[in-house]
Amino acid sequence: MSAERSIYLDHNATTPVRPEVLEAMLPFFGLDYGNASSIHAFGRRARRALEEARVKVAAAIGAEPAEIIFTGGGSEADNLAIKGSVWNSQSRGKHIITTAIEHHAVLHACEYLEKNGFKVSYLPVDETGLVDPDRVKEAIKKETILITVMTANNEVGTIEPVEEIADLSRERGILFHTDAIQALGKIKLDVKNLKADLLALSAHKVYGPKGVGALYVREGTGLHSLIHGGEHEMGLRAGTENIAGIAGFGKAAELAVGDLKTYGKKVAPLRDHLEEEIEKRLDSVYFNGNRKNRLPNTLNLSFEYVEGEAIVLGLDARGIAVSTGSACSSGSRQPSHVLKAMGVSPLLAQSAIRFSLGPENTEEEIGRTAEATAAVVKRLRRMSPLYPGKFGGRNKET
Numbered sequence: 001m002s003a004e005r006s007i008y009l010d011h012n013a014t015t016p017v018r019p020e021v022l023e024a025m026l027p028f029f030g031l032d033y034g035n036a037s038s039i040h041a042f043g044r045r046a047r048r049a050l051e052e053a054r055v056k057v058a059a060a061i062g063a064e065p066a067e068i069i070f071t072g073g074g075s076e077a078d079n080l081a082i083k084g085s086v087w088n089s090q091s092r093g094k095h096i097i098t099t100a101i102e103h104h105a106v107l108h109a110c111e112y113l114e115k116n117g118f119k120v121s122y123l124p125v126d127e128t129g130l131v132d133p134d135r136v137k138e139a140i141k142k143e144t145i146l147i148t149v150m151t152a153n154n155e156v157g158t159i160e161p162v163e164e165i166a167d168l169s170r171e172r173g174i175l176f177h178t179d180a181i182q183a184l185g186k187i188k189l190d191v192k193n194l195k196a197d198l199l200a201l202s203a204h205k206v207y208g209p210k211g212v213g214a215l216y217v218r219e220g221t222g223l224h225s226l227i228h229g230g231e232h233e234m235g236l237r238a239g240t241e242n243i244a245g246i247a248g249f250g251k252a253a254e255l256a257v258g259d260l261k262t263y264g265k266k267v268a269p270l271r272d273h274l275e276e277e278i279e280k281r282l283d284s285v286y287f288n289g290n291r292k293n294r295l296p297n298t299l300n301l302s303f304e305y306v307e308g309e310a311i312v313l314g315l316d317a318r319g320i321a322v323s324t325g326s327a328c329s330s331g332s333r334q335p336s337h338v339l340k341a342m343g344v345s346p347l348l349a350q351s352a353i354r355f356s357l358g359p360e361n362t363e364e365e366i367g368r369t370a371e372a373t374a375a376v377v378k379r380l381r382r383m384s385p386l387y388p389g390k391f392g393g394r395n396k397e398t
Contacts, residue, residue, distance in 0.1 A: 006319040007365045011205075011297060012154050012182060012356035013323055017248070018207040024251035025209065028244035036241050037232065046243045053250025057214050060253040061180075061199065062190040069215045069233045070246050074181040074202030075105035076226075077215040080237065081177045081198040082109045084223035086118060086146050089175065093143030094118045099131045099160075100341035102150050103179055107337075110148075119143075127343050128290035129158035136165050144174050151180040151199075152187065155325045155338040155354055156289035157298025159187065166195040175221065181205055181213075185256030186263060186295050197221045201253075203245065208252030212245035259359070264296035266359045270366050271299050274355060277370030282377055288339060288352060299355040300325075302339075302348040305387040306380040311353050314376035320369055323354045 008016075028049065034042030036050045051065065058065045071077045086096060098110055100122045110120045121139045125131050131149060140147075147169050152159045162178050169176035177198035183189055185206040191199060199216040203209055217223060217236070229238035256263075279285050284304035303311060308324040315322055325336045335349035344352070355369070381387040 004319060004368070006321070007361070007369055008321045009355045009357055009361065009365075009369060010321045010323045011358040012157075012354065014204045014210065015207045015358060017209055018252065018255060020255060021208055021248045021251045025244045025248040028247055032243075034243075036243060037230070046241075049243055049247045050241055053246045056250035056254045057201065058216075060184065060189070060257045061201070061216060062192050063216050064219065066234070067191075067216055067219055069217055069236050070241060070249075071213040071215055071233075071237055072239075072242070073211055073213040074179070074200055074205075075103075075213075077181075077200035077202070077213040078103070078105040078177075078179055079109050080215050080223065080226050081200055081217075082106065082146065082148060083113065083226060084236070085175050085177065085198060085221070086113060087224040088222040089145040090118075093141070093145045095141050095143040095145065096120045097123065097136060097139050097144060097147045099123045099125060099149055101125050101129060101131075101153055101155075101158075101338045102148070103154055103181070106148055106150070106179055125158075125341050128293075129153055129156050129288075129338065129342050130290055130293065131160055131165075133161050133164045133168060137168055140168070140172060140174065144172075146175045146177060148177040148179070151178045151183040151189070152295050153289075153338060154182045155336055156300040156342070157182075157295035157356075158290040159183075159293040159295065162196070163194055169197075170195055182295060184253070185260065186297060188260060191216055191218070203249035203252055206252045206256040209245045209248045212242060212249045214249065263359055267357045267361070268296035270361055270363065271297060271355070271357050273363070274357075274366045274370055275299055275301065277367065278373055281370065281374035286348060288342065288344060297357040299357075300352055301355070302344065302352045303377050304348060304351060305384045306351055306377055308350060308352050310380050311351075311373070311376055314380065315369075315372055318372045318376070320372055322369075323356070324352060325354055 032045050034046040036046040054065045054068045058068045114120050123135050149165050151162050166176045175197045178196050179200045181202045184201050197218045201214045203212040225236050227238045232238050286302040288300040335346050339349035
Protein backbone atom coordinates (compact mmCIF):
# COMPACT_ATOMS: atom_id res chain seq x y z
CA MET A 1 0.00 0.00 0.00
CA SER A 2 1.30 3.44 -0.90
CA ALA A 3 2.20 5.81 1.91
CA GLU A 4 0.07 8.41 0.18
CA ARG A 5 -3.50 8.94 1.30
CA SER A 6 -5.92 6.37 -0.10
CA ILE A 7 -8.31 7.42 -2.86
CA TYR A 8 -11.94 6.28 -2.80
CA LEU A 9 -13.69 6.21 -6.19
CA ASP A 10 -16.44 3.68 -5.47
CA HIS A 11 -19.24 5.95 -4.26
CA ASN A 12 -21.90 4.06 -6.22
CA ALA A 13 -21.12 1.04 -4.03
CA THR A 14 -21.34 2.98 -0.78
CA THR A 15 -20.35 6.30 0.75
CA PRO A 16 -18.71 7.27 4.04
CA VAL A 17 -21.02 8.44 6.80
CA ARG A 18 -20.87 12.22 7.10
CA PRO A 19 -19.91 13.60 10.53
CA GLU A 20 -23.24 15.43 10.79
CA VAL A 21 -25.06 12.16 10.11
CA LEU A 22 -23.09 10.30 12.76
CA GLU A 23 -23.84 13.09 15.23
CA ALA A 24 -27.57 12.75 14.50
CA MET A 25 -27.38 9.00 15.13
CA LEU A 26 -25.32 8.89 18.33
CA PRO A 27 -28.04 9.78 20.88
CA PHE A 28 -29.99 6.67 19.88
CA PHE A 29 -27.06 4.41 20.76
CA GLY A 30 -27.00 5.99 24.21
CA LEU A 31 -29.63 7.57 26.44
CA ASP A 32 -32.37 7.77 23.79
CA TYR A 33 -32.72 4.01 23.43
CA GLY A 34 -36.51 3.83 23.54
CA ASN A 35 -38.80 1.80 21.30
CA ALA A 36 -40.85 4.11 19.09
CA SER A 37 -43.95 2.00 19.79
CA SER A 38 -43.78 2.63 23.55
CA ILE A 39 -45.98 5.37 24.99
CA HIS A 40 -43.67 6.46 27.83
CA ALA A 41 -41.13 9.32 27.53
CA PHE A 42 -38.36 7.09 26.14
CA GLY A 43 -40.66 5.82 23.41
CA ARG A 44 -42.02 9.28 22.64
CA ARG A 45 -38.50 10.61 22.04
CA ALA A 46 -37.82 7.74 19.66
CA ARG A 47 -41.14 8.33 17.90
CA ARG A 48 -40.34 12.02 17.52
CA ALA A 49 -36.99 11.21 15.91
CA LEU A 50 -38.64 8.68 13.60
CA GLU A 51 -41.25 11.13 12.37
CA GLU A 52 -38.74 13.98 11.99
CA ALA A 53 -36.64 11.71 9.75
CA ARG A 54 -39.74 10.77 7.77
CA VAL A 55 -40.39 14.47 7.12
CA LYS A 56 -36.81 14.99 5.90
CA VAL A 57 -36.76 11.98 3.56
CA ALA A 58 -40.17 12.95 2.18
CA ALA A 59 -39.00 16.52 1.58
CA ALA A 60 -35.97 15.23 -0.35
CA ILE A 61 -38.26 13.83 -3.06
CA GLY A 62 -41.26 16.15 -2.81
CA ALA A 63 -43.46 13.59 -1.05
CA GLU A 64 -45.75 13.71 1.98
CA PRO A 65 -44.34 12.18 5.19
CA ALA A 66 -47.17 9.63 5.34
CA GLU A 67 -46.00 8.31 1.96
CA ILE A 68 -42.58 7.20 3.29
CA ILE A 69 -42.09 3.66 4.62
CA PHE A 70 -38.71 2.92 6.24
CA THR A 71 -37.12 -0.42 5.38
CA GLY A 72 -33.96 -2.36 6.11
CA GLY A 73 -32.29 -1.16 2.90
CA GLY A 74 -32.78 -0.42 -0.77
CA SER A 75 -33.15 -4.07 -1.78
CA GLU A 76 -35.98 -4.52 0.70
CA ALA A 77 -37.62 -1.35 -0.59
CA ASP A 78 -37.50 -2.69 -4.16
CA ASN A 79 -38.85 -6.06 -3.06
CA LEU A 80 -41.69 -4.51 -1.07
CA ALA A 81 -42.61 -2.32 -4.03
CA ILE A 82 -42.58 -5.11 -6.61
CA LYS A 83 -43.89 -8.12 -4.70
CA GLY A 84 -46.21 -6.09 -2.50
CA SER A 85 -47.84 -4.27 -5.40
CA VAL A 86 -48.34 -7.25 -7.71
CA TRP A 87 -49.69 -9.48 -4.97
CA ASN A 88 -52.15 -6.73 -4.16
CA SER A 89 -53.14 -6.27 -7.83
CA GLN A 90 -52.98 -9.83 -9.20
CA SER A 91 -56.75 -10.06 -9.59
CA ARG A 92 -56.36 -7.58 -12.48
CA GLY A 93 -53.53 -9.44 -14.20
CA LYS A 94 -50.15 -11.07 -13.75
CA HIS A 95 -47.86 -9.27 -16.20
CA ILE A 96 -44.86 -7.10 -15.24
CA ILE A 97 -42.62 -4.98 -17.47
CA THR A 98 -39.01 -4.18 -16.57
CA THR A 99 -35.66 -3.74 -18.32
CA ALA A 100 -32.65 -5.99 -18.77
CA ILE A 101 -30.34 -3.59 -16.89
CA GLU A 102 -32.14 -3.29 -13.55
CA HIS A 103 -30.37 -3.86 -10.26
CA HIS A 104 -30.54 -7.48 -9.13
CA ALA A 105 -32.90 -6.47 -6.31
CA VAL A 106 -35.44 -5.84 -9.07
CA LEU A 107 -34.44 -8.61 -11.48
CA HIS A 108 -34.34 -11.32 -8.85
CA ALA A 109 -37.67 -10.20 -7.41
CA CYS A 110 -39.16 -10.47 -10.89
CA GLU A 111 -37.57 -13.89 -11.42
CA TYR A 112 -39.08 -15.04 -8.13
CA LEU A 113 -42.50 -13.87 -9.25
CA GLU A 114 -42.08 -15.71 -12.57
CA LYS A 115 -41.70 -18.92 -10.56
CA ASN A 116 -44.98 -18.09 -8.87
CA GLY A 117 -47.20 -17.65 -11.88
CA PHE A 118 -46.41 -14.12 -13.06
CA LYS A 119 -45.10 -13.22 -16.51
CA VAL A 120 -42.30 -10.68 -16.95
CA SER A 121 -41.18 -8.79 -20.05
CA TYR A 122 -37.48 -7.83 -19.84
CA LEU A 123 -37.05 -4.96 -22.29
CA PRO A 124 -33.78 -4.39 -24.19
CA VAL A 125 -31.81 -1.15 -24.06
CA ASP A 126 -29.71 0.60 -26.70
CA GLU A 127 -25.91 0.67 -26.79
CA THR A 128 -25.88 3.57 -24.30
CA GLY A 129 -28.11 1.83 -21.76
CA LEU A 130 -31.31 3.73 -22.57
CA VAL A 131 -34.69 2.02 -22.76
CA ASP A 132 -37.04 3.32 -25.46
CA PRO A 133 -40.44 4.38 -24.05
CA ASP A 134 -42.00 3.13 -27.28
CA ARG A 135 -40.74 -0.36 -26.39
CA VAL A 136 -42.49 -0.02 -23.05
CA LYS A 137 -45.68 1.05 -24.79
CA GLU A 138 -45.52 -1.92 -27.16
CA ALA A 139 -44.97 -4.35 -24.28
CA ILE A 140 -48.09 -3.28 -22.37
CA LYS A 141 -50.86 -5.87 -22.30
CA LYS A 142 -54.34 -5.97 -20.84
CA GLU A 143 -52.87 -8.06 -17.99
CA THR A 144 -50.00 -5.63 -17.19
CA ILE A 145 -50.18 -4.49 -13.57
CA LEU A 146 -46.68 -3.09 -12.92
CA ILE A 147 -43.89 -1.34 -14.83
CA THR A 148 -40.56 -1.04 -13.02
CA VAL A 149 -37.70 0.95 -14.56
CA MET A 150 -34.73 2.35 -12.63
CA THR A 151 -34.13 6.09 -12.54
CA ALA A 152 -30.38 5.81 -13.11
CA ASN A 153 -28.18 2.79 -13.69
CA ASN A 154 -25.71 1.92 -10.96
CA GLU A 155 -22.98 0.62 -13.30
CA VAL A 156 -22.85 3.07 -16.21
CA GLY A 157 -24.87 5.97 -14.77
CA THR A 158 -27.37 6.22 -17.65
CA ILE A 159 -30.47 8.19 -16.63
CA GLU A 160 -33.64 6.59 -17.95
CA PRO A 161 -36.69 8.43 -19.39
CA VAL A 162 -38.75 7.57 -16.31
CA GLU A 163 -41.11 10.57 -16.49
CA GLU A 164 -42.23 9.55 -19.97
CA ILE A 165 -42.64 5.93 -18.88
CA ALA A 166 -44.57 7.00 -15.79
CA ASP A 167 -46.96 8.96 -18.02
CA LEU A 168 -47.56 5.82 -20.09
CA SER A 169 -48.29 3.87 -16.92
CA ARG A 170 -50.68 6.41 -15.54
CA GLU A 171 -52.60 6.74 -18.80
CA ARG A 172 -53.32 3.01 -18.69
CA GLY A 173 -53.91 2.65 -14.95
CA ILE A 174 -50.73 0.60 -14.44
CA LEU A 175 -48.59 1.00 -11.33
CA PHE A 176 -45.11 2.44 -11.91
CA HIS A 177 -42.13 1.72 -9.66
CA THR A 178 -38.65 3.15 -10.01
CA ASP A 179 -35.45 2.20 -8.22
CA ALA A 180 -34.03 5.68 -7.55
CA ILE A 181 -31.32 4.49 -5.19
CA GLN A 182 -28.42 5.81 -7.28
CA ALA A 183 -30.22 9.05 -8.15
CA LEU A 184 -30.90 10.56 -4.73
CA GLY A 185 -28.48 13.39 -4.03
CA LYS A 186 -27.04 13.31 -7.56
CA ILE A 187 -29.97 14.57 -9.63
CA LYS A 188 -33.23 16.28 -8.67
CA LEU A 189 -36.01 13.89 -7.67
CA ASP A 190 -39.60 15.09 -7.41
CA VAL A 191 -42.33 12.47 -7.24
CA LYS A 192 -44.94 15.00 -8.29
CA ASN A 193 -43.20 15.56 -11.64
CA LEU A 194 -42.16 11.95 -11.94
CA LYS A 195 -45.67 10.63 -11.16
CA ALA A 196 -44.24 7.42 -9.72
CA ASP A 197 -46.46 5.26 -7.55
CA LEU A 198 -43.51 3.59 -5.82
CA LEU A 199 -39.90 4.78 -5.49
CA ALA A 200 -37.03 3.07 -3.64
CA LEU A 201 -34.21 4.84 -1.76
CA SER A 202 -31.20 3.83 0.32
CA ALA A 203 -29.31 5.76 3.00
CA HIS A 204 -25.80 4.46 2.40
CA LYS A 205 -25.63 5.92 -1.12
CA VAL A 206 -26.01 9.46 0.27
CA TYR A 207 -23.46 9.45 3.12
CA GLY A 208 -25.87 7.78 5.52
CA PRO A 209 -25.68 4.46 7.37
CA LYS A 210 -26.00 1.01 5.83
CA GLY A 211 -29.03 -1.15 6.51
CA VAL A 212 -31.63 1.62 6.15
CA GLY A 213 -33.83 2.28 3.14
CA ALA A 214 -37.16 3.85 2.32
CA LEU A 215 -40.02 3.25 -0.04
CA TYR A 216 -42.21 6.08 -1.29
CA VAL A 217 -45.76 4.79 -1.63
CA ARG A 218 -48.08 7.25 -3.34
CA GLU A 219 -51.25 7.85 -1.35
CA GLY A 220 -53.88 5.32 -2.36
CA THR A 221 -51.41 2.73 -3.70
CA GLY A 222 -52.21 -0.72 -2.33
CA LEU A 223 -49.43 -3.00 -1.07
CA HIS A 224 -49.26 -6.39 0.60
CA SER A 225 -46.75 -6.50 3.43
CA LEU A 226 -43.72 -8.80 3.14
CA ILE A 227 -42.86 -8.82 6.85
CA HIS A 228 -45.56 -9.60 9.38
CA GLY A 229 -45.60 -9.20 13.14
CA GLY A 230 -46.81 -5.72 14.02
CA GLU A 231 -48.40 -2.54 12.76
CA HIS A 232 -45.15 -0.61 12.31
CA GLU A 233 -44.69 1.66 9.28
CA MET A 234 -48.39 2.08 8.50
CA GLY A 235 -48.82 -1.68 8.76
CA LEU A 236 -46.56 -2.31 5.76
CA ARG A 237 -43.27 -3.27 7.42
CA ALA A 238 -43.42 -5.03 10.78
CA GLY A 239 -40.50 -4.79 13.18
CA THR A 240 -39.09 -2.32 15.69
CA GLU A 241 -37.68 0.60 13.74
CA ASN A 242 -33.93 1.22 13.60
CA ILE A 243 -34.17 4.71 15.07
CA ALA A 244 -30.44 5.47 14.95
CA GLY A 245 -30.21 4.46 11.31
CA ILE A 246 -33.43 6.24 10.36
CA ALA A 247 -32.32 9.44 12.11
CA GLY A 248 -29.08 9.20 10.14
CA PHE A 249 -30.99 8.70 6.89
CA GLY A 250 -33.10 11.76 7.61
CA LYS A 251 -30.04 13.91 8.17
CA ALA A 252 -28.22 12.45 5.14
CA ALA A 253 -31.20 13.12 2.87
CA GLU A 254 -31.51 16.68 4.16
CA LEU A 255 -27.81 17.35 3.53
CA ALA A 256 -27.85 15.69 0.10
CA VAL A 257 -30.69 17.87 -1.14
CA GLY A 258 -29.03 20.95 0.32
CA ASP A 259 -25.83 20.18 -1.58
CA LEU A 260 -27.54 19.19 -4.84
CA LYS A 261 -26.85 22.47 -6.68
CA THR A 262 -23.11 22.19 -6.13
CA TYR A 263 -22.77 18.40 -6.40
CA GLY A 264 -22.83 18.10 -10.19
CA LYS A 265 -20.70 21.20 -10.68
CA LYS A 266 -18.03 19.67 -8.49
CA VAL A 267 -17.95 16.03 -9.57
CA ALA A 268 -18.77 16.13 -13.30
CA PRO A 269 -15.62 18.11 -14.29
CA LEU A 270 -13.49 15.74 -12.20
CA ARG A 271 -15.11 12.72 -13.84
CA ASP A 272 -14.53 14.14 -17.33
CA HIS A 273 -10.94 15.07 -16.47
CA LEU A 274 -10.28 11.53 -15.29
CA GLU A 275 -11.49 10.10 -18.59
CA GLU A 276 -9.38 12.57 -20.59
CA GLU A 277 -6.24 11.79 -18.58
CA ILE A 278 -6.69 8.04 -18.90
CA GLU A 279 -7.32 8.21 -22.64
CA LYS A 280 -4.21 10.38 -23.06
CA ARG A 281 -2.10 7.62 -21.61
CA LEU A 282 -3.71 4.49 -23.05
CA ASP A 283 -4.92 3.05 -26.34
CA SER A 284 -7.95 0.76 -26.70
CA VAL A 285 -10.06 2.36 -23.97
CA TYR A 286 -13.81 2.34 -24.58
CA PHE A 287 -16.53 4.40 -22.92
CA ASN A 288 -19.65 2.60 -21.68
CA GLY A 289 -22.85 4.55 -21.15
CA ASN A 290 -24.65 7.65 -22.35
CA ARG A 291 -22.63 10.86 -22.42
CA LYS A 292 -25.71 13.08 -22.50
CA ASN A 293 -27.96 11.40 -19.93
CA ARG A 294 -25.89 10.09 -17.05
CA LEU A 295 -25.16 10.69 -13.40
CA PRO A 296 -22.55 13.42 -12.91
CA ASN A 297 -20.24 11.20 -10.86
CA THR A 298 -20.11 7.98 -12.89
CA LEU A 299 -17.52 6.85 -15.46
CA ASN A 300 -17.44 3.31 -16.88
CA LEU A 301 -14.53 2.36 -19.15
CA SER A 302 -13.41 -0.88 -20.77
CA PHE A 303 -9.68 -1.54 -21.12
CA GLU A 304 -9.18 -3.99 -23.96
CA TYR A 305 -6.86 -7.00 -23.52
CA VAL A 306 -7.02 -7.10 -19.70
CA GLU A 307 -9.47 -8.21 -17.00
CA GLY A 308 -11.27 -5.61 -14.91
CA GLU A 309 -10.80 -7.57 -11.71
CA ALA A 310 -7.02 -7.50 -12.19
CA ILE A 311 -7.17 -3.72 -12.66
CA VAL A 312 -9.22 -3.35 -9.47
CA LEU A 313 -6.67 -5.37 -7.51
CA GLY A 314 -3.76 -3.50 -9.08
CA LEU A 315 -5.27 -0.15 -8.15
CA ASP A 316 -6.16 -1.39 -4.69
CA ALA A 317 -2.50 -2.25 -4.14
CA ARG A 318 -1.79 1.42 -4.87
CA GLY A 319 -4.43 2.63 -2.41
CA ILE A 320 -7.14 3.40 -4.97
CA ALA A 321 -10.62 1.91 -4.65
CA VAL A 322 -12.68 1.37 -7.81
CA SER A 323 -15.13 -1.32 -8.94
CA THR A 324 -15.82 -3.64 -11.86
CA GLY A 325 -19.52 -2.76 -11.64
CA SER A 326 -22.22 -3.44 -9.09
CA ALA A 327 -20.90 -4.08 -5.58
CA CYS A 328 -23.77 -6.56 -5.13
CA SER A 329 -22.25 -8.72 -7.88
CA SER A 330 -18.71 -8.78 -6.55
CA GLY A 331 -17.27 -12.27 -6.66
CA SER A 332 -19.23 -13.15 -9.80
CA ARG A 333 -17.12 -14.26 -12.75
CA GLN A 334 -19.94 -13.50 -15.18
CA PRO A 335 -19.70 -10.37 -17.34
CA SER A 336 -21.93 -7.50 -16.27
CA HIS A 337 -25.55 -8.10 -17.23
CA VAL A 338 -25.82 -4.36 -17.84
CA LEU A 339 -22.97 -4.24 -20.37
CA LYS A 340 -24.20 -7.45 -21.98
CA ALA A 341 -27.64 -5.88 -22.48
CA MET A 342 -25.95 -2.84 -24.05
CA GLY A 343 -24.27 -5.08 -26.62
CA VAL A 344 -20.75 -4.81 -25.21
CA SER A 345 -18.70 -7.87 -26.19
CA PRO A 346 -17.92 -10.37 -23.40
CA LEU A 347 -14.19 -9.59 -23.45
CA LEU A 348 -14.75 -5.83 -23.24
CA ALA A 349 -17.38 -6.32 -20.56
CA GLN A 350 -14.88 -8.34 -18.52
CA SER A 351 -12.38 -5.48 -18.82
CA ALA A 352 -14.76 -2.76 -17.57
CA ILE A 353 -14.06 -0.52 -14.59
CA ARG A 354 -16.51 1.80 -12.84
CA PHE A 355 -15.09 4.98 -11.34
CA SER A 356 -17.74 6.67 -9.17
CA LEU A 357 -16.69 9.95 -7.63
CA GLY A 358 -17.79 12.03 -4.67
CA PRO A 359 -17.49 15.75 -3.93
CA GLU A 360 -14.64 15.07 -1.52
CA ASN A 361 -12.41 13.86 -4.36
CA THR A 362 -9.75 16.30 -5.59
CA GLU A 363 -7.88 17.19 -8.78
CA GLU A 364 -4.73 15.73 -7.26
CA GLU A 365 -6.50 12.42 -6.63
CA ILE A 366 -7.78 12.36 -10.20
CA GLY A 367 -4.26 12.86 -11.53
CA ARG A 368 -2.89 10.10 -9.32
CA THR A 369 -5.69 7.76 -10.37
CA ALA A 370 -5.09 8.35 -14.08
CA GLU A 371 -1.37 7.71 -13.70
CA ALA A 372 -1.93 4.58 -11.61
CA THR A 373 -4.57 3.23 -13.98
CA ALA A 374 -2.25 3.65 -16.94
CA ALA A 375 0.60 1.96 -15.09
CA VAL A 376 -1.53 -0.98 -13.99
CA VAL A 377 -3.10 -1.51 -17.42
CA LYS A 378 0.28 -1.29 -19.18
CA ARG A 379 1.75 -3.89 -16.82
CA LEU A 380 -1.20 -6.23 -17.34
CA ARG A 381 -1.08 -5.79 -21.10
CA ARG A 382 2.61 -6.69 -21.16
CA MET A 383 1.57 -10.03 -19.66
CA SER A 384 -1.40 -10.53 -21.98
CA PRO A 385 -0.96 -12.75 -25.06
CA LEU A 386 -3.87 -10.87 -26.65
CA TYR A 387 -2.25 -7.43 -26.67
CA PRO A 388 -0.85 -6.53 -30.14
CA GLY A 389 1.24 -3.62 -28.84
CA LYS A 390 3.73 -6.01 -27.26
CA PHE A 391 4.59 -7.30 -30.71
CA GLY A 392 5.43 -3.92 -32.17
CA GLY A 393 1.98 -2.72 -33.17
CA ARG A 394 0.85 0.92 -32.86
CA ASN A 395 0.43 2.06 -29.28
CA LYS A 396 1.28 4.96 -26.98
CA GLU A 397 2.17 2.80 -24.03
CA THR A 398 5.78 1.78 -24.66
